[in-house]
Amino acid sequence: EKREIPQWFFKITAYADELLSELGNLPGWPDPVKIMQRNWIGRSEGLEIQFAMDDGEAPNTADSITVFTTRPDTLMGVTFLSIAAEHSLALKAAASNPDIAAFIDECRRGGTAEADVETQEKKGIDTGYFAVHPISGEKIPVWIANFVLMGYGTGAVMAVPGHDQRDWEFATKYDLMIKMVIIGDAVRDAIGELDRDVRNNSDPMTTALGESRPIDVIEGAGALSVFEDFENGIITKSAFTDYGTLVNSGEFDGLDFRGAFDAIAKRLEADGKGERRVNYRLRDWGVSRQRYWGCPIPMIHCDRCGIVPVPEDQLPVILPENVRFMGVQSPIKADPEWRKITCPSCGGPAERETDTFDTFMESSWYYARYTSPGAKDMVDERANYWLPVDQYIGGIEHAILHLLYFRFFHKLMRDAGFVKSTEPATNLLCQGMVVAETFFREKPDGSRDWINPADVEIEKDERARVVGARLKSDGEPVEIGATEKMSKSKNNGVDPRTMVGKYGADTVRLFSLFASPPDQSLEWNEAGVEGMSRFLRRLWRDLHAHVSQPDHPEVDAIALSPKQKTMRRQVHETIAKVSDDFGRRYAFNTAIASCMELLNAVAKFTDMDEQSRAVRHEVFESMVLLLTPITPHISQALWTALGHVDPVHAHAWPEANEEALRKDAVTLAVQVNGKLRGTIEAPVGAAREAVEAMALANSDVSAHIGASIVKKVIYVPGKIVNIVI
RNA sequence: GCCGGUGUGGCGGAAUUGGUAGACGCGCCAGACUCAAAAUCUGGUUACUGAAAGGUAGUGUGGGUUCGAUUCCCUCCACCGGCACCA
Numbered sequence: 001e002k003r004e005i006p007q008w009f010f011k012i013t014a015y016a017d018e019l020l021s022e023l024g025n026l027p028g029w030p031d032p033v034k035i036m037q038r039n040w041i042g043r044s045e046g047l048e049i050q051f052a053m054d055d056g057e058a059p060n061t062a063d064s065i066t067v068f069t070t071r072p073d074t075l076m077g078v079t080f081l082s083i084a085a086e087h088s089l090a091l092k093a094a095a096s097n098p099d100i101a102a103f104i105d106e107c108r109r110g111g112t113a114e115a116d117v118e119t120q121e122k123k124g125i126d127t128g129y130f131a132v133h134p135i136s137g138e139k140i141p142v143w144i145a146n147f148v149l150m151g152y153g154t155g156a157v158m159a160v161p162g163h164d165q166r167d168w169e170f171a172t173k174y175d176l177m178i179k180m181v182i183i184g185d186a187v188r189d190a191i192g193e194l195d196r197d198v199r200n201n202s203d204p205m206t207t208a209l210g211e212s213r214p215i216d217v218i219e220g221a222g223a224l225s226v227f228e229d230f231e232n233g234i235i236t237k238s239a240f241t242d243y244g245t246l247v248n249s250g251e252f253d254g255l256d257f258r259g260a261f262d263a264i265a266k267r268l269e270a271d272g273k274g275e276r277r278v279n280y281r282l283r284d285w286g287v288s289r290q291r292y293w294g295c296p297i298p299m300i301h302c303d304r305c306g307i308v309p310v311p312e313d314q315l316p317v318i319l320p321e322n323v324r325f326m327g328v329q330s331p332i333k334a335d336p337e338w339r340k341i342t343c344p345s346c347g348g349p350a351e352r353e354t355d356t357f358d359t360f361m362e363s364s365w366y367y368a369r370y371t372s373p374g375a376k377d378m379v380d381e382r383a384n385y386w387l388p389v390d391q392y393i394g395g396i397e398h399a400i401l402h403l404l405y406f407r408f409f410h411k412l413m414r415d416a417g418f419v420k421s422t423e424p425a426t427n428l429l430c431q432g433m434v435v436a437e438t439f440f441r442e443k444p445d446g447s448r449d450w451i452n453p454a455d456v457e458i459e460k461d462e463r464a465r466v467v468g469a470r471l472k473s474d475g476e477p478v479e480i481g482a483t484e485k486m487s488k489s490k491n492n493g494v495d496p497r498t499m500v501g502k503y504g505a506d507t508v509r510l511f512s513l514f515a516s517p518p519d520q521s522l523e524w525n526e527a528g529v530e531g532m533s534r535f536l537r538r539l540w541r542d543l544h545a546h547v548s549q550p551d552h553p554e555v556d557a558i559a560l561s562p563k564q565k566t567m568r569r570q571v572h573e574t575i576a577k578v579s580d581d582f583g584r585r586y587a588f589n590t591a592i593a594s595c596m597e598l599l600n601a602v603a604k605f606t607d608m609d610e611q612s613r614a615v616r617h618e619v620f621e622s623m624v625l626l627l628t629p630i631t632p633h634i635s636q637a638l639w640t641a642l643g644h645v646d647p648v649h650a651h652a653w654p655e656a657n658e659e660a661l662r663k664d665a666v667t668l669a670v671q672v673n674g675k676l677r678g679t680i681e682a683p684v685g686a687a688r689e690a691v692e693a694m695a696l697a698n699s700d701v702s703a704h705i706g707a708s709i710v711k712k713v714i715y716v717p718g719k720i721v722n723i724v725i
Numbered sequence: 726g727c728c729g730g731u732g733u734g735g736c737g738g739a740a741u742u743g744g745u746a747g748a749c750g751c752g753c754c755a756g757a758c759u760c761a762a763a764a765u766c767u768g769g770u771u772a773c774u775g776a777a778a779g780g781u782a783g784u785g786u787g788g789g790u791u792c793g794a795u796u797c798c799c800u801c802c803a804c805c806g807g808c809a810c811c812a
Binding site for chain 1: 728729737738740741744745751765793805806807808809810812
């Protein structure tokens with residue numbers, strides 16, 4: 001059932017629409033990742049418009065410049081076109097003009113990374129060519145601009161300096177015309193008033209300007225500067241980029257964004273000069289890299305047959321290991337022998353591809369291969385048993401690239417018939433980085449000698465503030481640097497095995513999960529681990545003290561004293577909280593904290609009667625089960641101590657008992673004007689009037705009300721009473 | 726520059742749907758035990774003020790919405806991640 005693979009198959013842009021829409025079917029993925037991917041794909045609706053070249057100036061009248069715009073409503077404000085340095089027309093202009101050629105060279109030298117392009121100084125050069133405005137027929141100049149990239153859209157943009165900030169800055173710098181064709185609502189409304197007075201001119205802006213009185217009227221609408229600019233025929237402050245109403249746009253005057261979009265689209269479509277189009281910011285994925293390390297691209301270049309795939313029985317192409325590195329070039333590129341091969345199609349001499357795949361290529365489908373070890377194909381039928389991945393975990397730094405390629409590849413495999421699912425992973429957790437403090441000493445040449453945190457002693461003042469640090473070996477001070485991601489270059493890596501050796505794996509795992517929620521960065525700091533060790537030792541000691549007591553009956557919920565009930569309720573509250581923290585919130589730190597609270601509470605619960613011992617048994621059994629996923633080894637030992645024969649991991653996860661969770665009374669905060677002034681104990685389900693009366697009767701509260709009149713009382717059952725005076 | 730995130734005690738962090746800010750842990754202080762130390766246990770620990778009870782302020786900045794804001798909205802600042810070849 002494998003499909004014939006069409007030519008567009010490997011283009012990620014062919015999947016742009018699906019990659020975007022399927023984000024809506026990923027409830028188990030974090031919102032920030034989905035938002036970043038949505039923005040990265042960047043779907044936008046607009047018009048593609050052709051600007052013909054002016055006959056008298058163009059080197060070839062067949063030339064035209066195609067632009068894409070999401071703001072066709074500003075079309076009548078176009079005063080020039082900006083094209084990329086690699087645009088065919090730019091290259092044509094460069095052929096006869098050394099200044100232009102030099103400018104293009106300069107653009108090439110600049111970085112192509114989006115961050116470089118967006119932060120560099122906006123520069124341009126006039127090509128000397130003119131295009132024709134598709135509606136007004138005006139001649140408009142064509143400029144080359146360093147911020148227009150060939151890889152985006154069509155490599156050319158229509159410039160509307162009046163209503164685009166970047167175009168505005170460019171036009172101001174090079175003294176190009178700026179037209180106002182959109183006005184905001186405030187200006188429109190003010191003009192509307194003037195228009196009613198005059199009524200005899202169809203162009204409201206002209207009417208307003210024709211009168212000697214508009215300024216004071218407009219001033220009230222808060223648009224004075226815009227209006228003054230218009231009087232002078234230029235926008236001086238900055239571009240007006242909001243949506244609004246069209247002016248100075250001939251037949252389109254008075255239309256809003258939507259109306260203008262439709263009218264202009266219709267007009268251009270009728271004239272064959274433009275059409276509606278959906279554009280994506282997403283670019284195609286170039287998968288080849290000019291380096292040695294990597295998976296060779298299994299393609300063969302034949303002069304007669306073109307590019308021919310390596311036959312399947314010769315896969316995989318193995319990277320030669322017996323190579324010599326010389327300079328920066330890949331050794332398989334330098335080696336004239338390795339690439340020699342006969343063409344599998346015609347049998348003539350041919351050459352292997354010497355580029356290797358981008359590492360993102362393999363990381364895009366390894367998870368699928370893991371389901372089918374030894375499979376002859378990429379995967380076999382086992383993939384459909386395991387996939388999609390239930391829980392995928394990776395760093396947030398992969399939010400865009402890896403996780404988009406990952407989704408793309410899964411859809412490719414689906415369309416090739418390898419898997420049936422549409423998305424590779426149901427749930428995604430992006431964990432933070434492991435960071436640690438850095439320490440250094442400055443060397444005479446100003447460079448830094450980084451010192452490992454394990455070799456440093458921290459000095460603190462009497463208020464426990466860090467005042468300095470010393471090297472353990474010589475006792476001399478060292479400088480304290482930033483807290484950064486663990487790295488070799490900053491020598492702040494700490495091997496957890498040292499800690500595991502000292503405290504055991506359970507303690508270290510407990511510590512690393514307790515230190516911060518998984519999606520935040522984790523500070524690896526030895527100080528906290530002592531607390532975890534203490535907690536486990538207390539649990540061990542208290543549990544063994546409990547099992548050394550005489551046997552006890554089952555818990556009899558009806559026979560429990562209020563104190564026993566409270567203790568038992570806390571057990572079930574903890575079960576409910578830990579279950580939710582593990583299953584829904586991934587909040588392991590708070591799950592552990594509530595187990596600690598439970599241990600603190602049971603340590604104070606020292607009654608020795610039978611039912612107390614029964615409740616205490618429930619505390620320890622539950623706590624051991626709740627901690628098992630984090631501390632399996634000590635949990636198993638404690639489980640055995642509690643008298644169980646079966647392994648702890650085989651036991652069912654505890655469930656919170658509704659009956660045990662029930663409360664008779666609840667503590668309510670009482671506020672006066674939003675400030676906490678006291679608390680009251682109210683029976684659950686008490687009437688509003690009764691609760692209000694209790695709140696007003698509270699002495700701390702009444703002291704703050706004094707002789708004032710109570711205006712309003714807000715009561716949120718189970719939470720607060722707020723008395724407004 | 727753009728997109729996303731973060732900012733809370735001395736420190737890591739909690740507050741889940743707008744409802745008692747600082748849970749839990751570290752550190753620190755005091756006490757108990759001890760000849761002593763370690764370990765352990767008990768109590769305290771946001772700041773200012775006050776003998777105390779308490780009062781006032783307080784969650785990066787400045788504003789706003791609300792009876793009530795760490796939480797929602799706007800502004801700004803700092804830091805972290807990504808920006809398509811980290812060859």
